[in-house]
Amino acid sequence: MSEKTLTRMDLSEAVYREVGLSRNESAQLVEDVLKHMSDALVTGEQVKISSFGTFSVRDKTARIGRNPKTGEEVPIDPRRVLTFRPSHLMKDRVDAGNKA
Amino acid sequence: MIKSELIQKIAEENPHLYQRDVERIVGTVFDEIIEAMASGNRVELRGFGAFSVKQREARLGRNPRTGEAVDVEEKHVPFFKTGKLLRDRLNGK
Numbered sequence: 483m484s485e486k487t488l489t490r491m492d493l494s495e496a497v498y499r500e501v502g503l504s505r506n507e508s509a510q511l512v513e514d515v516l517k518h519m520s521d522a523l524v525t526g527e528q529v530k531i532s533s534f535g536t537f538s539v540r541d542k543t544a545r546i547g548r549n550p551k552t553g554e555e556v557p558i559d560p561r562r563v564l565t566f567r568p569s570h571l572m573k574d575r576v577d578a579g580n581k582a
Numbered sequence: 583m584i585k586s587e588l589i590q591k592i593a594e595e596n597p598h599l600y601q602r603d604v605e606r607i608v609g610t611v612f613d614e615i616i617e618a619m620a621s622g623n624r625v626e627l628r629g630f631g632a633f634s635v636k637q638r639e640a641r642l643g644r645n646p647r648t649g650e651a652v653d654v655e656e657k658h659v660p661f662f663k664t665g666k667l668l669r670d671r672l673n674g675k
Contacts, residue, residue, distance in 0.1 A: 486623040488614070493625075496614045497607050503599075508607075511592065515611050516630045518591050522583040524671050531585045534612040535660075539672060562672040564631070566662035572616050573660060576635055579620025580658035 490516075523564060535568040619660055629667035636661045 494509040501508070519529050519537065529537040540563050547558040568576075585608065593604045618625045619635050626632040635658050643654040664672075 486618075486621075488618045488623055488625045490627055492618075493611050493614050493627075497610050500610045501603050501607055511596070511607050512611055514592050514595065515588065515608055516627060518588055519583070520630060520668050520671065523668070527583055529583045529588075531588070531612055534585075534616065535662075537662075564664040564668065564672060566631075568660040568662075572619070575616055575620045576660045577658050580622050580635060580637075 526562075531569075533569050533571045535566055535572055537564060537566050539564055622658075627665065629665050631665040631668060632663050634661050634663070635659070 490509065490512055494505065494512045497503070497511060498505050498508040503511070522529050523537055523539055526539050528539070542561050542563055544560045545558050547556050548554065549556055589601075589604050589608050592608065593599065593601050596604065599607075615625050615633055619633055622635060624632060624634040638657050638659055640656040641654050643652050644650065645652055
């Protein structure tokens with residue numbers, strides 16, 4: 483199985499085929515979807531897309547890390563990370579689709 | 583934010599589109615991502631993040647209640663990695 487990488491272009495092409503707007507407008511709408519999701523996440527809001535999955539922002543506290551190569555201790559600042567929890571539907575379809 | 587609120591925002595910004603078309607557009611974006619992963623492909627959305635599939639090897643699991651050993655089959659799971667721009671924005675950079 484050769485793995486392909488899809489990009490925004492492939493998503494906007496799918497929107498273009500599905501709805502019959504111009505290619506430009508289709509691309510803009512894909513961008514809008516990502517922008518609104520990003521903006522909500524940046525304000526700390528959770529983004530829940532039914533039958534797709536949930537994006538949540540988690541706060542990580544500061545800790546002492548270690549450079550694995552040198553063993554040297556380095557402080558890791560508190561930070562916010564994004565986690566994605568796939569829906570059952572996504573998990574089932576991804577597993578079923580990749581069965582040999 | 584839930585999917586209907588996302589659709590609402592986009593519909594408000596695009597008053598020339600029917601609400602049901604906005605629903606189809608948003609639905610298509612998410613369906614395409616799932617379809618791509620179901621076909622073993624990656625979806626890379628620069629600045630936002632990348633969706634990919636990870637293979638989990640078959641292993642001997644245990645029923646936590648009874649302690650009984652059970653075979654767990656190999657499986658493929660969805661994985662998301664946050665893009666650099668979004669990661670930076672989350673941290674106010």
